[in-house]
Amino acid sequence: MNSQTRERKRDASKKSWAEPWKVKVVEPTRWTSREYRQERIEEAGYNTFLLKSEDVYIDLLTDSGTTAMSDYQWAGLMLGDEAYAGSRNFYHLEANVQKYYGYKYVVPTHQGRGAEHLVSQIYIKPGDFIPGNMYFTTTRVHQELAGGAFVDVIIDEAHDPQSEHPFKGNIDLEKLEDLIKKVGSENIPYVSLAATVNMAGGQPVSMKNVREVHEMCDRYGIALLLDATRAIENAYFIQQREDGYRDKKVAEILLEFCSHTQGSWMSAKKDSLVNIGGWLALNDPGKFDEARNLVVVYEGLHTYGGLAGRDMEAMARGIEESVDDDHIRARIGQVEYLGNKLLDWGVPLVVPIGGHAVFLDAPRFYPHIPQDQFPAQTLAAEIYIEAGVRTMERGILSAGRDPKTGDHRYPKLELVRVTIPRRVYTQAHMDVTAEAIEEVYWNRDRAKGLRLVYEPQYLRFFQARLERMD
Numbered sequence: 001m002n003s004q005t006r007e008r009k010r011d012a013s014k015k016s017w018a019e020p021w022k023v024k025v026v027e028p029t030r031w032t033s034r035e036y037r038q039e040r041i042e043e044a045g046y047n048t049f050l051l052k053s054e055d056v057y058i059d060l061l062t063d064s065g066t067t068a069m070s071d072y073q074w075a076g077l078m079l080g081d082e083a084y085a086g087s088r089n090f091y092h093l094e095a096n097v098q099k100y101y102g103y104k105y106v107v108p109t110h111q112g113r114g115a116e117h118l119v120s121q122i123y124i125k126p127g128d129f130i131p132g133n134m135y136f137t138t139t140r141v142h143q144e145l146a147g148g149a150f151v152d153v154i155i156d157e158a159h160d161p162q163s164e165h166p167f168k169g170n171i172d173l174e175k176l177e178d179l180i181k182k183v184g185s186e187n188i189p190y191v192s193l194a195a196t197v198n199m200a201g202g203q204p205v206s207m208k209n210v211r212e213v214h215e216m217c218d219r220y221g222i223a224l225l226l227d228a229t230r231a232i233e234n235a236y237f238i239q240q241r242e243d244g245y246r247d248k249k250v251a252e253i254l255l256e257f258c259s260h261t262q263g264s265w266m267s268a269k270k271d272s273l274v275n276i277g278g279w280l281a282l283n284d285p286g287k288f289d290e291a292r293n294l295v296v297v298y299e300g301l302h303t304y305g306g307l308a309g310r311d312m313e314a315m316a317r318g319i320e321e322s323v324d325d326d327h328i329r330a331r332i333g334q335v336e337y338l339g340n341k342l343l344d345w346g347v348p349l350v351v352p353i354g355g356h357a358v359f360l361d362a363p364r365f366y367p368h369i370p371q372d373q374f375p376a377q378t379l380a381a382e383i384y385i386e387a388g389v390r391t392m393e394r395g396i397l398s399a400g401r402d403p404k405t406g407d408h409r410y411p412k413l414e415l416v417r418v419t420i421p422r423r424v425y426t427q428a429h430m431d432v433t434a435e436a437i438e439e440v441y442w443n444r445d446r447a448k449g450l451r452l453v454y455e456p457q458y459l460r461f462f463q464a465r466l467e468r469m470d
């Protein structure tokens, strides 16, 4: 061993780490030719949501429902109690939401948007305003369908891809208070707080911020409700970045964070390591009663909410695994591995690197493509053509149109999300992905923008079709 190698060995910060699991089952993937992929993306209207999964080599479209479950979860599927009412798996799920998130009452839903629908219908009356830390697509559409208007009160740094602020998900207390004074607290049913913030790049909210927002909400008699979809990833960032939390367990931090809120909606397809499932949890018995009543109209009885008993069991078990410190460190460590590699090569990204994904900054890839020619959508298509890696646009197409004016909304962030499923891909997959993105970056001058040829009314990014500009 030469002296340099020994030097490196002694430097603890350069030690390799590995995932706290080993692989038991594998699913083959398929490599295809560039010509084949060019044809497929044209056929898909340059929309990665319209590609067939079998034509994708590495699928980084989303971390939603794409998790590999553990043997403990798979074993739980065999213990599904498929009774119509009162399934034992519901009680396991309820107990774990109470234990790990700390809320009193739990209503299961088929996934996150089922819970968003319920919470929006229960809390919002037409004409209300719902302040929040940046919109999320499905969250906002349910708030609008209930007659409300979402108002962004996130700190300005969140809209700047190059700001290194450690908690870019924070709410700006001044913006929030200005809105309360302007429209009146009686027209604000709740503050909609997401942790982490998906559209800002998977950015966290600090404990200090949730504490202060809680105090302000209390002062004005407004509820504070949490989108807990990636709250465990948020808790990990608090542990790593906020004074006083370094020696606390992620599970403790999660409980403390949730204690500042009166309820949560959840897409368990992310943090909770399952392929389907969600819930709404509330502390207010009256609101819970309304939720339990409404869920039977839209999802199913209040002890299954559109899920099979086995799915609730997998979710209950997934919650237990999701708060494990070793798990979450490896999960976010893999995202950081990919992000740091790209940063080293000079590829423009949102910094700090987020919890569930690396977000590429499309305007810095393609300064020659104006926003209404969909630079991020173009970039996602190019990455697919390059190496069969599927990613997702998070920019003007996702932002949709203003319901009043009918014009595009022009978000400040025009990003491509390279989203990492939990416990699915290896570091080698990250290497292939990084090399593909770097290649696209080198060829950036040649890219041409896109034009819309078909656009659905709601959440247009899922089904829109586009074609290349001449």
Ligand code: F0G
Binding pocket: 061, 062, 063, 064, 111, 112, 113, 114, 136, 138, 139, 194, 198, 227, 229, 230, 266, 267, 268, 269, 278
């Ligand atoms: N809230 C957040 C922050 C989300 O990221 C999602 C879904 C939802 C709510 C809705 O949950 O899909 O279970 O109905 N995000 C997925 C994604 C679609 O790819 O980021 P759902």
